[in-house]
Amino acid sequence: MDGKNMFTFMFGEDNKNSSYYLETVTAALNGETHAVANLTTGKATMKASYKCESGIDIALSKNVTMHTMHVQFQAYQLDQDKFGTAVSCADLSPIIPIVVGSVLAALVLIVIIAYLIGRRRSRSGYEEI
Incomplete structure (x- = not known):
């Protein structure tokens, strides 16, 4: 490839949902070419x-993985060289589900303890007034 480094991104189209996705990535680096096909990464609607x-992260071969950061792409219909409305990936930290799960587990534990304490109290019929 004349010593040039080049990346090629090919998009697939889902006619049923009027959307597109990243389907094939090819990387030519230092005279070696690596490619992966049949991806369904980054699904977004037209426009x-x-x-x-x-x-x-895209595994191009057994030993080559392409790590990207701050990615934005649009396959079709750019309006005045500007991206359309962005469909965002789940940029959530893995800490958030752990914290939410821990809080819910603590609440369940508190309810069970309160129930057990409430059942221990002795009840001796009606009280006199």
């Missing part, structure tokens, strides 16, 4: 872009 701040 929209796909944006992922945390990035996308």
Whole structure:
């Protein structure tokens, strides 16, 4: 490839949902070419872009992985060289689900303890007034 480094992104189209996705990535680096096909990464509707701040990792071969960060792409219909409305990936930290799960587990534990304490109290019929 004349010593040039080049990346090629090919998009697939889902006619049923009027959307597109990243289907094939080819990387030519230092005279070696690596490619992966049949991806369904970054699905977005037509006239929209796909944006992922945390990035996308694409395994091009057994030993080559392309790490991207701050990714935004749009396959079709750019309006005045500007991206359309961005469909965002799930840029959530893995800490958030852990914290939410822990809080819910603590609440369940508190309810069970309160129930057991409430059942221990002795009840001796009606009280006199």
